Each structure stands twice: as C-alpha cells, then as structure tokens.
Amino acid sequence: METPVVTPIHDPLITPASMAQDAVAGSDIRPVDLAHDRTEAVTGAWLDKLAEGLSEQGWMTLDVRDRLGLDLLAALQQEVAILDRTAAMKKAGIGRGNDLVRDRSVRRDKIAWLQGVTVPQAALFEFFDTIRQGLNQRLFLGLKRFETHYATYHPGDFYKKHLDSFQGRASRVVSLVLYLNEDWQAADGGMLQVFNRDSEHEVCGTVLPEAGRMALFMSEEIPHEVLPANRTRYSLACWFRQDEVPLPL
Ligand SMILES: O=C(O)CCC(=O)C(=O)O
Ligand SMILES: [Fe+2]
Secondary structure, X not given: OOOOOOXXXXXXXXXXXXXXXXXXXXXXXXXXXXXXXXXXXXXXXXXXXXXXXXXXXXXXXXXXXXXXXXXXXXXXXXHHHHHOOOOOOEEOOEOOHHHOEOOOOOEOOEEEEOOOOOHHHHHHHHHHHHHHHHHHHHHOOOOOEEEEEEEEEOOOOOEEEEOOOOOOOOOEEEEEEEEOEOOOOHHHEOOEEEEOOOXXXXXXXXXXOEOOEEEEEEOOOOOEEEOOEOOOEEEEEEEEEOOOOOOOO
C-alpha cells in the first residue's frame, strides 16, 4: 500500500504569549466565546468520505479546523493545558475495572475523561454525536454512544503498538483522535504511527499531532502506536461504542 503523505498544518492557532509553559493555572484563562458557525460542520458529503475511508482502508486522517473552528480548538487546548497542571489528569492504565493495569512500559500518558459539561465540550460532543449517527446510517455499525478523554504526553511519554479493542468484544468500534498542538514539528516526535491491518509490521501512515488534525480508524483492526514525544503533547481520544452500559473506568 502507498504511504499517505500527511501535510503539516503550521498556522498558528493560539498566540505564543498565552502558551507560556510556566503560566500559573487561572492566570492565562481566555474567555470562551465560540463564534464560529458549526451548523454545517458535518455535511452528508463529509460523512460519506469518513464512511468510505473506514470501510476501504480502515483508517484516515482529516483536517477539521474549518469544521470545528479555531476558537473551539483553542478552547479545548486551553482546557487540557489547565487540567494538565492539576491532579485531574491521571496516569492512564490498560483494561478496566479490576483488570486495570498501569504498565509504564506500554503507555505513559495521563488522561482525564470529558463529561461534556463545559461550553467547548458540549460543542464537541454535538460534533461527535453527528458523526456517530452519520456512520450508523452509512455503515450500520449500531454505535450507541461515545466516550472521550483528554490525554497528555510529557517529554519521553509514548504508547506502544496496540489495538483499541479486541475482536468480538463489540465495545469500542471506531476510534477518533483529535490533536491540540500548535506548530508541531517532526523533531517534536510524538507522531501517531498507523500499521497495516493485514500486516502489522508495515507502517501505512504517520500523523503529526497538530491542532485540527483528526485521525479516525477501526478500533479492532488498526494497530497503532504513539512515538515518544519530545515536548508536551495534547490530544483528545474518542471511542464510538456498540454497548449501551459503560464498564467501570
Ligand atoms: O494520541 C494518539 O495519537 C493515539 C492515542 C491512542 O492510541 C489511545 O489513546 O488509544
Ligand atoms: Fe489507541
């Protein structure tokens, strides 16, 4: 398979001054004013494209800056940056409930689940739910709900090659990752590496985690890995699920 070329996005989203790494939580909070019109964020033609990518290749990446709006991306980035300075971001584990294992040799990110209650999260949840319904209409996946968490990878953090769901569990069916990093360069590491679903040692794509870049893939089919980050990396992961009732986190 041809390796897709992922075009970098290098437009500044947020002014560097407000991104100061040593800012104290609270001192750099910008008011949330989501002026961007998102009524047409998800069109039928765009959903057709997502459904086609998922059914034909099993994965794809998209630039969603015009759909979500730079204001929403900046607001989400602000939320995760603030959470990252608090105890709300917790070391991520593998598995759930009693099976939860925090194996630092496999993954080193920190996560915080979103509840959809803040203004930016509510707008994002609306976007995700439209995608959920659109994929159901086109691919008959029976996606009942989605769950989503912020993730932060600090320098040296990674997530080794894995699948998001095991075949037959019918839990996590479609994975979506939205990146929230301005001006990310290849030298910053932290790329998402996507492997061929039929030959798991073959890389079929490398995605720079730049703000507004979204990756979408079939949770049970596509092995993927987060390479070690050289600077703090913010993202948001969402899983569309077929089961109704959440398992304990
Ligand atoms: O952040 C990414 O690029 C992917 C994260 C991931 O694979 C996961 O959280 O399961
Ligand atoms: Fe994953």
